[in-house]
Amino acid sequence: MGIMGFLRERMGKILAGVIGLALLAFIAGEVLKSGSSFFKDNASEIGEVNGQSIGYAEFSKKLDASTQQFRQQSGGQELTPQINSYLQETTWNTYLSQLLLNKEIDKLGLTVGDAEMQSMISGNNPDPQIARQFADPQTGQLDKAKYNQFLSYIQSPKADTAQLRAWADFVHQLVESHRVQKYMSLVTNGLYVNSLDAKDDYLSKNKLVNFKYATLDYASIPDSKIKLTDDDYNSYYNDHKYQFKNQQELRSINYVAFNAAPSKDDSVAIKAQVDKLAGDFKTSTHDSLFVQINSETKTPIVFQKKGALEPRLDSVMFSAEKGFIYGPYIANGSYKIAKLIDSRVGPDSVNARHILLNPAAEGGVDKAIAKADSLKKLIEGGKSFGELAKMYSIDKASAEKNGDLGTFGRGAMVPVFDDAAFAGKPGDIKIVTSQFGVHLLNIVNQKGSSKVVKVAVVDKPLQASSKTQSAVYSKAQAFLVSLNKDNFDAQAKKQNLAERNAEDVSGTAAAIPGLDAARDVVKWAFKAEKGDVSDQVFTVGDKYVVARLTAIKPKGLLPLDAVKKQIEPAVKNMVKAKELTAKFNSALSGSTSIDQVAQKAGSKVVPVQNIVFANPVIPGAAAEYALVGSIFGSQPNKLSKPVEGVQGVYVYTVDSFVNPAQLTNSVREKQQLSQALLQRSEGQILDALKDKANVKDNRAKFL
Known part of the structure; x- marks a missing residue:
């Protein structure tokens, strides 16, 4: 019972690990996909990478595997079209990265040897993925005894075929992950930050400049006065071609x-249906069944504390009498009616423990209930609840803690379990059946006391x-x-x-x-x-x-015609900049101070204090990279030439630079720069491989 119970608990995690490693071995942190099979076409090729075909069946398999993991991690979160799109995109990028990396790794002949693999799986310090899968819930450390027990089982003739296959896939992905780590190490080991890099970075973050500037904003010239020519567009386009590379079609x-949308007549007709339902609801003696039959939303009817109901119900139900009907009313696009089923004073939180039995393993729900009843009698006869939980509960996380579920508030558990825990009293032992199995529930303690209500709601969507x-x-x-x-x-x-x-x-x-x-x-x-x-x-x-x-x-470099509308505002600013620069050049002629320039140009002088090169934001304006870059290359007390910025054209004069204390030990700066460089490197390596690759993406035809 021990090893099989352990396997039932652990193999789910191992299977999840297989799915995760298959995707995460190449880009850490991406988990994915849509709610059903992705493909609805008989074509065989969803894409191509450097001549290597990507079949839709193979890709679909990865998407289906991703779906399982996403649902496990999201708790069954609804897959909206937006989530589907994001997951499909990240799945594609992950798979693409995998293919590109494999090609580079194979080219270099990187392998994981037998001794290395053995050490990774069964050595003194197994791979972190294994350590996480077989961790002791209390310490978080690898439970060597249970892991060794599992290894013995998986190598025995009794091992289940599906479990053997899952374990083999898990090990394969560990090996592939280590090959990727070796490749990344080869590249990143060549990265180096020297003392000059550290000094430059230190100065860019700590050297201060104080200056004054005058500006002529682009907005000072109305767009209506600007007539753009083909030469203007061509000039801007040719200077900024690097910005117009399209990564995908x-x-x-x-x-x-x-x-x-529903018409007024539709609303009247639905309102009439709900009015009739309200009368039937008031006289109903089987409210739960009434909700299941007549409501669009099949919400469980449970006791709730004040603040948990929607506001309009919250304000009336806690002072109403049992059987009170509220509505019909409109909320969230539906007509609704609500009925107060019951009210009582109950605890705010419960501390409980349980033993969870799996009906399938026990031969059916009836037999699981009978076994729970036998365990209950043993406990009432003096047997330790905690010891029995460790022996029989399939919820291993709580079993390791003597079945303890901790203290929880209303709504934290599934409704049937919640009701049983909050309706009883400390010391009660109850048998409860939920979608998870048969629970032997022991109420340890209850805290607090407040009024709770059970409200049933019937809704009818307002549809056309x-x-x-x-x-x-x-x-x-x-x-x-x-x-x-x-x-x-x-x-x-x-x-x-x-x-x-x-x-x-x-x-x-x-x-x-x-x-x-x-x-x-x-x-x-x-x-x-x-x-x-x-x-x-x-x-x-x-x-x-x-x-x-x-x-x-x-895909690729877009022609001017494709971006002409997009770049029009920037081209206008470029043309305006020529006019404003000429105006400043005229003002600079014969001027000896920034005040004289501003007066002649019809601008004003703005003083600025304590700007650093690494953060080129002008207070009250925006990030002006060209301006601040020019300033840090200037001499104090000299009038600058006009500088074209983001918001306008600038002229400035530097008052002073304030140098920081001299950097005497560059070790810390070098470490910080190296860490930042390493964090960026893996993503940049993948971007470089993708940029170099010849990729054909046919996904739009299959969705």
């Missing part, structure tokens, strides 16, 4: 959405009727029929329809501005040509959508 969409939906859909369909590639804007204006824009949408996006679940719209956009109108009316939540593809930005 992007597309821009504009669309019209027809809102199929089929008549309303059909009418709105017909309008959307009529708009679609009226369109061709050239008249989208004109038809929208003619029908007084508002257009929305979604700029630079990625192929895996799940949402676009204004539409939270727009996956079908995005999928269409990545199959369309520029100017195409959607071939159908899309249903997105309570909206019907007609879309047009307005732009395609391919």
